[in-house]
Amino acid sequence: MAHGDMTGSTVQIRRRMRATAEQIFDLWTQPELMVRWMSPYPGAVNCKASCDPHPGGAFSLFMSSEESNREVSGTYVEVDRPRKLVFTWIGPLTNNVDTLVTVEIHPRGHETDLVITHERLPTQAIIEGHTRGWGNILDHLADAVSKGF
């Protein structure tokens, strides 16, 4: 059996993109751009995004069709344009459990390396507040979810 990643709770994706670091960063933090690539249901459904990209600010991506509504939301933990973006992430993919996404952007000449690290936080770490900036995040998350659309 191939249980390769023994850290268990972390997924890391790297990709080299033909774009500047700023262009890539803005795709993550401008609602009119977010809706054009973040929705897993391209074209088929309405997609709305909102975000307030500073630490403690919330973002939300809401997708609706006749059959179902889905929402992904979270709170920014670190916002350092154009190099780094850290935010919590909660949605159907995470079974509505809090996870943490770190986006790192490294310029490589005319191209840019994008590294996404998606961590599922052990419950214990959430309770004990091990993660920096975690303190108010649960409150913010509750706000973000209750805002509705």
Add this chain to the structure above:
Amino acid sequence: MIDIEAGKEAASRTARLDVVFAALADPTRRAIIERLSRGEARVTEVAEPFDMSLNAVSKHIRVLEASGVVERHRRGRDHILSINARSLDEVDGWIEQTRRYWERRLDAMEHLLRELETNHKSEPKDHKHGSR
């Protein structure tokens, strides 16, 4: 309605998964799993490479048993430990799903970048790419 209802359905699976992730959060326990992924072993064999008391290792083993990742059965006098592959399959399932999600999103991101670039180039007021 937001997907809270669907979340409830998945709640027990989620709770189980969280216990597994908590168990995997420790390097000693990950090393134990790595050892057992090569085949079942006695408790003493598992404990041997670690620079800690058998008692300390046993505590880690108990956490792994409680999470369902490791199973124990007796063979004569020996306590034999083995991995419960199903529990790790659930972890792999989450990892696989998440990886697939982001790979697809990045495909969409690349597509969008190309689209934006094309629009940018065909913009008549743009002089940056101008002299062709």
